[in-house]
Amino acid sequence: MSRSAHPAGPRHGDVLPEGHYAAPPADLNALDPKVWARTVRRETAEEGALSVGGVPVTRLAEEFGTPAYFLDEEDFRARCRDWRSAFGEGADVFYAGKAFLSRAVVRWLHEEGLNLDVCSGGELLTALDAGMPAERIAFHGNNKTAPEIERAVAAGVGRIVVDSFQELARVAHTAQALGRVQRVQIRVTVGVEAHTHEFIATAHEDQKFGLALAGGQAAEAVRRALTLDGIELVGIHSHIGSQIFDMAGFEVSARRVVGLLAEIRDEHGVELPEIDLGGGLGIAYTSDDDPREPHEIAKALGDIVTRECESAGLAVPRISVEPGRAIVGPTAFTLYEVGTIKPLEGLRTYVSVDGGMSDNIRTALYDAEYSVALASRVSDAEPMLVRVVGKHCESGDIVVRDAFLPADLAPGDLLAVPATGAYCRSMASNYNHALRPPVVAVRDGQARVVVRRETEEDLLRLDVG
Ligand SMILES: Cc1ncc(COP(=O)(O)O)c(C=O)c1O
Numbered sequence: 001m002s003r004s005a006h007p008a009g010p011r012h013g014d015v016l017p018e019g020h021y022a023a024p025p026a027d028l029n030a031l032d033p034k035v036w037a038r039t040v041r042r043e044t045a046e047e048g049a050l051s052v053g054g055v056p057v058t059r060l061a062e063e064f065g066t067p068a069y070f071l072d073e074e075d076f077r078a079r080c081r082d083w084r085s086a087f088g089e090g091a092d093v094f095y096a097g098k099a100f101l102s103r104a105v106v107r108w109l110h111e112e113g114l115n116l117d118v119c120s121g122g123e124l125l126t127a128l129d130a131g132m133p134a135e136r137i138a139f140h141g142n143n144k145t146a147p148e149i150e151r152a153v154a155a156g157v158g159r160i161v162v163d164s165f166q167e168l169a170r171v172a173h174t175a176q177a178l179g180r181v182q183r184v185q186i187r188v189t190v191g192v193e194a195h196t197h198e199f200i201a202t203a204h205e206d207q208k209f210g211l212a213l214a215g216g217q218a219a220e221a222v223r224r225a226l227t228l229d230g231i232e233l234v235g236i237h238s239h240i241g242s243q244i245f246d247m248a249g250f251e252v253s254a255r256r257v258v259g260l261l262a263e264i265r266d267e268h269g270v271e272l273p274e275i276d277l278g279g280g281l282g283i284a285y286t287s288d289d290d291p292r293e294p295h296e297i298a299k300a301l302g303d304i305v306t307r308e309c310e311s312a313g314l315a316v317p318r319i320s321v322e323p324g325r326a327i328v329g330p331t332a333f334t335l336y337e338v339g340t341i342k343p344l345e346g347l348r349t350y351v352s353v354d355g356g357m358s359d360n361i362r363t364a365l366y367d368a369e370y371s372v373a374l375a376s377r378v379s380d381a382e383p384m385l386v387r388v389v390g391k392h393c394e395s396g397d398i399v400v401r402d403a404f405l406p407a408d409l410a411p412g413d414l415l416a417v418p419a420t421g422a423y424c425r426s427m428a429s430n431y432n433h434a435l436r437p438p439v440v441a442v443r444d445g446q447a448r449v450v451v452r453r454e455t456e457e458d459l460l461r462l463d464v465g
Contacts, residue, residue: 024383024404025287028374034284034291035371035418037072037331039442048378050416053442057335057375060447061414064440067355069425071332071450073108073443076421079294079327080112086294087321091302094138096279096324097123099422104441104450105328106130115158117279117322121148128155138276138322140187142208149174159183161237161276163210165217168224168231175230185237185276186211186225188218190256194241194249194280209239213256222264235317236260239278243325245291247300250277254301258308261317271315277301279322283329285419286371291326325422332421332439334359335375336399338413339391348385351405353415356390357397358434360417360424364396372400375416379406388415392432425451433459 029048031040042048046056052072060070083093094117095109101118106127109116116132118124119140127137134156141148142163149167152160153174162168162184175182189210211217218236225233238253257275265271282291292300301319309316336353343349362368372388383404390397399417428436435454440447 024385028383028404028406029378031373032284032287032371034287034289035330037333037418037421038075038078039072040333040418042378047376049414050373050375052333053447054445055442055447057414057416060440060442061335061337061376063447064438064449065453066335066337066414067353067359067437068453069332069334069359069420069437069439070447071328071421071439071441073331073441075331076105076328077108077112079331080109080114083294083321083323083327084113086298087319088298091298091318092320094276094320094322095327096322097127098426099324100328100332100424100426100439101126102439102450103130106132110136115320117324121145121151124148124152124155124157134158138185144170146170146174150178153178153180153182156180157182159185159234161185161187162221162225163187165211165221165224168221168228172228172230181230181232183232183234184225185235185274186218186221186233187237187239188213188257188260190238190240190253192240192249192252192256194244194246213260218260219263219267222260222268226268226270233272235272235274235276237276237278239322240280242280243282244280245282245289247292247297247304250301251304253277254304255308258305258312258314261309261314262312265314271317273317274320275305275317276320276322277305279324279326281321281323281326283325283419283422285369288369294323294326297321329422330419332424333416333418334420334424334437336388336415336417338409338411338415340411341409348387348402351386351388351409351415352391353388353399354391355434355437356392356399357394358390358392358429358431359437360399360420361427361429362423363398363401364394365427367401370400370403370417370419372403372405372415372417374406374409374413376414379408381406381408383407384409388417392434394431430454430459435459 040052043051049056049058094115096117115136117138135158137157138159139152139157140161187210189212211221340352357364384407386405388400438453439451441450
C-alpha cells in the first residue's frame with residue numbers, strides 16, 4: 001500500500017472526539033515526557049525511531065517481535081527511589097504487585113528499599129522466590145484461601161491485611177496451629193470512593209472490600225482482633241480507589257481512619273502504631289493528565305495525618321502507602337506492528353495492530369484513555385484521526401479510542417502506546433488463543449527478557465486433550 005493512500009486528517013463534518021483529541025497536536029512526532037518512560041527519545045540517526053534505554057525500537061522489534069512490552073529499568077528504579085525518599089525513613093512504601101510483578105521486579109524493589117504488597121498465593125510465591133524478605137511483604141485480598149493464609153503465616157509475612165470476620169478467625173487459627181503470632185491490619189471501608197479528579201465522600205460501603213466504619217463492623221473486627229490469640233493487631237488499612245489526582249479523598253479517608261484510632265484508644269486503651277492509606281495515585285496516560293509528584297503526595301498525606309492525630313490527641317502512627325500504577329505505569333510502553341488500515345469516510349481511520357484486548361484490557365474494561373505514537377520513524381504527513389484496534393473477535397477490542405497519527409501510516413509501521421506498565425501484562429489473557437507478549441527490560445543499551453513470550457507449546461501444554 002502506498003504511504004499516501006489514506007485521506008489526510010479530520011475534515012469538515014468529521015465526527016471528532018471530545019477532550020484531548022478534539023484537535024490534532026501541533027507536532028505528531030513530539031513526545032510528551034509526562035506520558036513516556038524517562039529514557040524514551042527519538043533517534044535522528046534511525047529515521048527518528050523511538051529508543052528506550054538507548055536501544056531503538058526497530059532493533060527491539062527485530063529481536064523480540066511484536067506485540068511486546070518494553071520496560072525502562074532505570075526509570076522504574078528511579079521512581080522507586082523517588083517514592084522512598086519522598087516518604088523517608090519514618091514511613092513505608094509498599095509497591096502494589098498486582099500492577100505488574102515478575103521476579104526481576106521483585107529484585108529491583110528489594111534493591112531500591114521498597115516493600116511489597118501481594119494479593120494472591122501466586123504473587124506471594126513470586127515475591128518469596130525472588131528473595132523478597134517475608135517481613136517486607138503485606139498480604140491482601142478479600143477471599144484468601146486457607147492454603148494462601150498458611151503459606152503467608154508460615155513464611156512470616158510482615159502483615160496480613162484482614163478483610164472479613166471469617167478471615168480474622170482463620171488467620172488466628174492458622175497462626176496458633178503454626179505456633180506464630182501474625183501481625184495484621186484491618187482493612188476498613190471509610191465511605192469514600194475516589195477516581196481521577198472526583199471523589200464521593202459517602203455511600204460507598206456497597207462493595208466487596210473491607211469492613212465498614214459506618215455500620216460498626218470495623219470497630220467490631222478490632223474488638224475481636226484484640227482478644228484473639230495468634231494475632232497482633234498493628235493497624236488500620238484503607239484504600240479508596242484508583243487513578244486519583246485529587247488529595248481530597250485521602251483527606252476524608254485519613255480523618256475517618258484516625259477517628260477510628262481515637263475510638264480504639266478510648267474503648268480499649270490501645271494506640272495502634274500503623275495506618276496504611278492504600279494506593280491509587282494517578283499517572284498521565286494522555287497530556288491532559290497532571291499527576292502529583294511523590295514528594296507532594298508524601299507531604300499532603302503526612303500533613304493530613306499529623307493534623308488529625310494532633311486534634312485527636314494521638315501519637316502520629318507510622319504511615320504506609322501502596323502505589324502500583326504510579327511506579328510501574330509510566331515506565332513501559334507496548335510496541336505493536338500495524339497490520340491493516342481502514343479509512344471510514346467522514347468518521348475516522350481504523351488502524352489494526354497485532355495485539356489488542358489480550359495485552360491491554362483496560363480500554364475495553366473501563367474506557368481507559370491512552371496515547372499512541374508512530375514509533376519506527378518520524379513523519380511530516382498531515383494528522384489523521386484514528387482508532388487503534390486489536391486483532392480480536394470483539395468490536396470493543398480497542399487499544400486507543402481516539403488519537404491522531406500521520407496520514408502516511410502504513411502496514412509494517414511500528415506504533416508505541418505509552419504508560420502500559422500497570423495492569424496490562426498483569427491482566428493479559430489468552431483470548432482467541434493469543435500468546436501473551438513478553439516483558440523486556442531495557443537499560444544502558446542492553447535489553448533482556450524478564451517475562452518471555454508465550455509459545456504455541458505453552459498453549460497446547462495446558463490443553464490436555
Ligand atoms: C489495597 C490496594 N492497594 C494498592 C492498590 C494499587 O493501586 P494503584 O496501582 O492504582 O496504585 C490497589 C489496587 O487495586 C489496592 O486494591
